[in-house]
Amino acid sequence: MDWNAVAAVASVLAAISVTLTVVYLAIQIRKNTHATHSQTYHLATSALAEMAGIIGSNKELARIFRIGMMNPDQLEEDEIVQFGYLGISLFRRFENVFFQYQSGMINDDFWTGHRDNILWFFHRPGMQVWWKDRKFAFSKSFREFLDSSTPDEITSPESRRL
Numbered sequence: 677m678d679w680n681a682v683a684a685v686a687s688v689l690a691a692i693s694v695t696l697t698v699v700y701l702a703i704q705i706r707k708n709t710h711a712t713h714s715q716t717y718h719l720a721t722s723a724l725a726e727m728a729g730i731i732g733s734n735k736e737l738a739r740i741f742r743i744g745m746m747n748p749d750q751l752e753e754d755e756i757v758q759f760g761y762l763g764i765s766l767f768r769r770f771e772n773v774f775f776q777y778q779s780g781m782i783n784d785d786f787w788t789g790h791r792d793n794i795l796w797f798f799h800r801p802g803m804q805v806w807w808k809d810r811k812f813a814f815s816k817s818f819r820e821f822l823d824s825s826t827p828d829e830i831t832s833p834e835s836r837r838l
């Protein structure tokens with residue numbers, strides 16, 4: 677038996693094994709990336725749905741939030757505090773969606789709808805008042821995104837109603 681032939685066959689088998697391993701790993705990484713993106717989408721939408729549930733399930737909180745969004749001067753002192761905490765909770769969730777988009781973890785389609793939602797809430801008169809006092813609690817890039825936006829950037833006319 678020729679040892680050179682055996683070595684050549686072994687080299688070919690090793691190359692095939694390495695190629696198959698690399699292909700397998702690429703498939704696994706792709707599946708993992710898809711799962712990570714899916715989980716990010718799920719967590720972001722769940723957090724925003726939870727916030728909507730908090731406000732929507734309590735008539736008094738819904739009233740405070742509605743009035744605070746349009747005219748916070750009509751709220752009593754304790755209601756202004758409640759409105760402020762609702763704003764913090766909502767905009768922390770929005771900041772997370774923004775961060776996930778900036779990080780490439782959510783796609784343009786997901787971002788577009790949430791971007792319009794973020795801007796709609798941000799450009800309510802009461803939110804503008806709230807933002808002036810609270811914006812420095814948020815990341816610089818999120819502040820810059822919001823502060824450089826205009827209500828005209830909202831692409832969905834239906835979303836302009838309160």
